[in-house]
Amino acid sequence: MLKPISFLLVLATAAFAQDSAKEEAQVWNLEKAYWDYVKADDLEKYRALWHEDFLGWPFVSSAPLRKDHITDWITSNTSKGVRLQSYSIQQLAIHVTGDVAINHYRIEATRAASDDSKVRTDVLRITHTWVRAHDTWQILGGISAPVNDKGQ
Numbered sequence: 001m002l003k004p005i006s007f008l009l010v011l012a013t014a015a016f017a018q019d020s021a022k023e024e025a026q027v028w029n030l031e032k033a034y035w036d037y038v039k040a041d042d043l044e045k046y047r048a049l050w051h052e053d054f055l056g057w058p059f060v061s062s063a064p065l066r067k068d069h070i071t072d073w074i075t076s077n078t079s080k081g082v083r084l085q086s087y088s089i090q091q092l093a094i095h096v097t098g099d100v101a102i103n104h105y106r107i108e109a110t111r112a113a114s115d116d117s118k119v120r121t122d123v124l125r126i127t128h129t130w131v132r133a134h135d136t137w138q139i140l141g142g143i144s145a146p147v148n149d150k151g152q
């Protein structure tokens with residue numbers, strides 16, 4: 001009798017791990033889409049990633065911000081003719097628990113003026129908290145910080 005129960009437990013555990021991996025991949029793909037939207041200057045799709053109750057603290061701000069200010073950093077750059085030219089992201093850790101996902105990653109983002117006269121590369125640590133809402137995942141919270149000389 002114990003063997004069938006053990007077998008069912010193993011199957012249930014494997015199914016849970018497979019579902020978790022699928023959800024982690026969904027969140028990670030949305031994180032990559034986030035940066036594609038920034039690069040394309042697609043503010044409508046970018047805004048759709050954010051939950052209405054978002055509260056986060058980007059490194060470019062002296063205080064935490066709500067959803068109504070999430071595009072400020074993009075429009076500030078584009079108004080000066082500066083756009084995201086390229087980026088590479090490195091996933092460090094992601095975990096899904098129920099309807100909440102926490103994602104930690106590093107990004108190296110290169111911005112350039114339209115005439116390529118000013119090129120700037122930043123390396124940042126980013127944490128986003130995603131929540132399942134309206135049949136998708138949306139960013140509920142986040143924080144970013146520059147990576148120091150030691151890569152931390």
